[in-house]
Amino acid sequence: MFQDLSIQEWLERREKGMTMIDVRSPSEYADATIPGSLNIPLFNDEERAEIGTIYTRVSVEAAKERGLEIVSAKLPAFIRQFADIEGPKTVFCWRGGMRSKTTATLLSLMDIHVCRLAGGYRNYRKWVVSTLESLEFKPKALVIHGDTGNGKTNILRNLQAKGYPVIDLEGMAGHRGSAFGQIGLRAHNQRMFDALLLEELLRLKQADYVMLEAESKRIGKICVPDFILSKKDQGYHVKLELPLEVRVQNIIKDYEPGKHPQECKEAFQRIRSKIHVPIAADIATYLEQEQYEQAVELLLLHYYDKRYAYSEQYYGDGDFITIAAETMEEAEQQVEQLLQKLYPRE
Structure with a gap:
């Protein structure tokens, strides 16, 4: 038999x-799961919908019988996927119910022993929420500011790859935090964001400091927890300054507007009314003609830079450590030098 595991x-x-192996359907897995888990679904989305219909319109027994028929037809391939995974394994479904129980039982009969997460994903989600609400996160924050296009996210990710403690809020959200922020990305929902955030907070809870970007309360559709915002407000604040032409090229490289022309036009329409009419008309023309560098430059000068200047007033001129550079590489080097000065590595 199998063993149930508490959180x-x-x-x-x-x-x-x-x-960890999520045996829910692919769409459930794609919606939100335990970070790092694999998906080996007992039923695909169509099969799950069919069984659910039988369950509600016919009977529980009829649904079980149809489920058994479906599983029986693909049992060898299903079992093989688990057999190919080395080491200890734990399965879970939505609430630790029939799907994970069936999976664990079938595997046990084939001498493949797995554990089952008690309460399933629903129980895991409750644990994530309660832990975020009660977590004492002590590291001080070093917050990276700067006009749109200054490469803040890329610099943080480069430093993270070097082993520096970074909380990549935009990466966890799957969104860049602006009207154009979802272009080319798959946005996460709040459940997935919370799970990814908690993973990082637990991993970094003994760090002396963490680096993060100066995000607002909302990134796309997700909300950043208040204690993260408080941590940000109380931290060191570093402002990056790069030339306009570098910022334009950074945006072109990151967003790849030529691959997403329609998405760019739609995103622009969401903010068009906030831009002076003649300038907005020019931007629309440039987007239509796929002259993206000109469009981006106008968006920076007449929309995003003004928004940043307004939000910057919250901190005051004396609260920033300013890093002025000609290239992103130079800016990254200066940030790293600052880190080594504030937090010398042994």
Whole structure:
């Protein structure tokens, strides 16, 4: 048979290399899951919908019978996927119910032993919410500011790759935080964002400091927890300044507007009314003609830079450590030098 694991038991075993396997349908998995888990669905989306219809319109027994028929037809391939995964494994479904129980039982009969997460994803989600509400996160924040296009996110990710403690809020949100922020990305919902954020907070809770970008309360459709915003307000504040032409090229490289022309036009329409009419008309023309550098430059000068200047007033001129550079590489080097001065590495 199989063993049910509480959240605490799962956390302890996960540290030793346990693989988490989500047996829910692909769409459920894509919506939100436990970070790092694999998806081996007992039923695909169509099969799940069919069984659900039978359950509500016919009977529970009829739904079980149809489910058994579906599983039986693909059992060898289903079992093989688990057999190919080395080491200890834990399965979960929505609430630790029939799908994970069926999976664990079938695997046990084939001498493949797995554990099951008690309460499933729903229980995990409750743990994430309660932990975020009660978490004492002590590291001081070093917050990166700067006009749109200054490469803040890329610099942070480069430093993260070097081992510096970074909380990539935009990466967790799957959104860049502006009207154009979802272009080319797959935005996460609040459940997935919270799970990814908690993973990072627990990993970095013993750090002396963490770096993050100066985000607002909302990034796309997700909300940043208040304690993160408070941590940001109380931290060191670094302002990056790069030439306008560098910022334009950074945006072109990151957003790749030539691959997403319609999305760019639609995003612009959401903010068009906030831009002076003649300038807005020029931007629309440039977008239509796919002259993206000209469009981006006007958007920066007549929309985004004004918005940043307004938000910057909150901090006051004396609260910033300013880093002026000609290139992103130079800016990254200066940020790294500042970090080594504030927090010398042994």
